[in-house]
Amino acid sequence: MAASAALLAGTLAGCGTGSPEPAASGPAAGGPGEFTxxxxxxxxxxxxxxxxxxxxLDRWNKEHPQEKVTLVELPESADQQRQQFIQNAQTKSDAYSVLNLDPIWVAEFAANQWIDELPAKKFPLDRMLPAVAKTGEYFGRQYAVPFNTNAGLLFYRKDLLDKAGVQPPRTWDEMKRACAEVRKLPEGKGVDCYAGQFDTYEGLTVNFSEAVASAGGTVVDAEGKATVDSEAARKGLEFLAGGFKDGTFSKESSTYKExxxxxxxxxxxxxxxxxxxxQWVLANATDGSSKVAGKFGVAPLPGLTGTGKSSLGGYDLAISKFAKNKATALDFITYFSSEENARTNLEVTSNAPPYAALYDDPALRKQFPYLATLKESLSSAAPRPVVVRYGDATAAIQENAAAALDGDKSVDxxxxDMQRDLSAAIDKK
Structure with a gap:
């Protein structure tokens, strides 16, 4: 997930340890190698x-009995996933073949030559949303192919907002006022206002980056310099830290993952x-697992003065430099990242597809009314800091943002401290 996450040197960056030394500052010489x-x-x-x-995978395996794919599931935490991917690469193990990576890791894995450059012409990248297709690039070369994409959305209780006579909020202040109105209702008793992903892991980097972008700022600018010493960043972190102080965010949500x-x-x-x-499909389940099926809606994230900006998430498929049977791996990525499979994923899981045409498909829009909102969120989504030493960068964000949320440090x-630590991570040789 982030994707989703997700969706971090032989140790866990999210716990404050550093990234490995990059093996290169750019891609290896030449183009895609042979996939045999x-x-x-x-x-x-x-x-x-x-x-x-x-x-x-069962569908693939049935058609390819001599080239079966075995699923290896890593932990739910994006940080722990990244740790295990890196440990496998550092030992040059062939246990991992196709890697489903958080897009923000692609630069780091390509720079360290842990993944192979892919033949870009083999994939229909021109049919994908441009910003999504680019998540698999490093120095203009394709090292990964989007499996799905992701943008944060605001899920809201439509039944309660309708009862209170308020509209989905466009700003943080509107959201707080909507909460106050719902809490006046008998049905609003015991309902917390807002939650995101606030545990000290990659989700906090995502939520912090979104808050800064939604206040008009950046975490790292286009030139690769840390930029959290700004008024916009202060407004963004004040929204998060203030939410815990004033009760907008429940205390329990300080440890929430997705x-x-x-x-x-x-x-x-x-x-x-x-x-x-x-969350759309799961929250709409009618098997008794959801009390809000048919009672919620989806809107863009709110921001400081208007609609906010999401972080870009999802999963990108890459081939481990140390894998065996790379011809099979390349064919499997072609199948797994296809538009047909993306459509199936959307229909079954409500995961965001990378293909532009699916967002305008009338049948899909009828089944998933939020697709127009999702497309809007994706069109304005901002990547998390694209830093080769991403482990150090995300650790700097997580540790300092968490200290502000917990009240251990002032926002300023x-x-x-985040500006200092991010700059050190970016400049470290």
């Missing part, structure tokens, strides 16, 4: 919270939830 060898491979991905990936918040929303204890699109001190 056929036989069994592995698909390595974060925990499949949708329960649908194995079914897709699934924690999803369960709270489905239990009916959240009015607003910042979440990825996959947290941003000053």
């Amino acid at each position: 060898g056929r036989g069994p491979i592995t698909l390595v991905t974060g925990k499949d919270t949708t329960g649908t990936v194995q079914g897709q 699934e924690d918040g999803r369960r709270a929303f489905q239990a009916g204890t959240l009015l607003f939830h910042r979440q990825w699109p996959y 001190d947290a941003l000053a």
